[in-house]
Amino acid sequence: MSDASLLLDNVTLARGGRTVLDGVSLELPERRVGLIGNNGSGKSSLVRLLNGLLTADAGRVVVHGLDAKEQAAELPRKVGFIFQNPDHQIIFPTVAEEIAFSLEQAGLPRREAAREAVPALARFGREHWAERPVHALSEGEKQFLCIIAVLVMEPAVIVLDEPFSSLDLPTRRRLEALIAGLPQQVVLVAHELDAFAAYERVVWLHEGRVAMDGAPAEVVAAYRVFAESLG
Numbered sequence: 001m002s003d004a005s006l007l008l009d010n011v012t013l014a015r016g017g018r019t020v021l022d023g024v025s026l027e028l029p030e031r032r033v034g035l036i037g038n039n040g041s042g043k044s045s046l047v048r049l050l051n052g053l054l055t056a057d058a059g060r061v062v063v064h065g066l067d068a069k070e071q072a073a074e075l076p077r078k079v080g081f082i083f084q085n086p087d088h089q090i091i092f093p094t095v096a097e098e099i100a101f102s103l104e105q106a107g108l109p110r111r112e113a114a115r116e117a118v119p120a121l122a123r124f125g126r127e128h129w130a131e132r133p134v135h136a137l138s139e140g141e142k143q144f145l146c147i148i149a150v151l152v153m154e155p156a157v158i159v160l161d162e163p164f165s166s167l168d169l170p171t172r173r174r175l176e177a178l179i180a181g182l183p184q185q186v187v188l189v190a191h192e193l194d195a196f197a198a199y200e201r202v203v204w205l206h207e208g209r210v211a212m213d214g215a216p217a218e219v220v221a222a223y224r225v226f227a228e229s230l231g
């Protein structure tokens with residue numbers, strides 16, 4: 001296995017007494033990986049194994065050489081996570097404080113992190129946001145702030161779990177362009193199936209198992225047929 005891979009080896013996970021991942025095995029060295037499937041199929045559960053928010057009941061998860069169980073404490077710095085709802089991620093009242101907190105998480109001493117927040121925002125052309133109250137940002141701006149907060153920590157992997165749900169189309173397109181330019185490995189969970197056209201690999205989860213896995217054109221087309229048949 002290459003060191004820059006995500007590996008799930010026969011992973012099983014139960015939540016609330018139900019099996020939500022059932023013997024999932026995947027080796028994912030691709031830089032752009034999509035995850036699709038019906039509501040409740042296990043997508044969010046799977047990506048939460050990658051940054052230690054959840055721990056597999058059986059099987060093994062390895063993230064760029066880190067064993068998710070043995071080296072769980074190191075995972076949050078390796079895997080940046082962007083949630084569907086930015087309000088779940090943002091904890092500080094101002095933009096600069098939020099970014100300073102990320103820098104501190106990345107290992108900078110507190111005072112240095114506070115000093116570096118505005119220059120960090122400037123790298124993304126958002127230094128004018130520094131003193132803005134987070135609640136005064138639009139949904140798209142909040143999502144962008146979350147992404148900046150994750151990127152300043154320079155993780156090797158970026159996971160986005162349904163990041164487009166509350167975004168209008170222009171904001172979504174801007175976010176997609178930003179994601180496309182990232183040097184990191186990206187794992188995207190989304191119901192917007194056209195978002196995966198340029199991806200290298202798409203995994204379709206169904207009821208906690210891999211239903212299909214491969215090039216986006218084939219996997220998305222097959223999932224579309226299946227999903228339409230349920231409607």
Ligand SMILES: Nc1ncnc2c1ncn2[C@@H]1O[C@H](COP(=O)(O)OP(=O)(O)OP(=O)(O)O)[C@@H](O)[C@H]1O
Pocket residue numbers: 015016018020037038039040041042043044045046
């Ligand atoms: N906090 C929780 N406690 C117990 N069960 C949970 C919890 N969160 C999710 N589940 C269950 O785990 C299963 C998989 O959920 P998960 O969120 O991983 O699916 P998903 O594919 O991401 O769905 P969606 O597309 O709706 O976001 C579902 O049956 C769900 O009810």
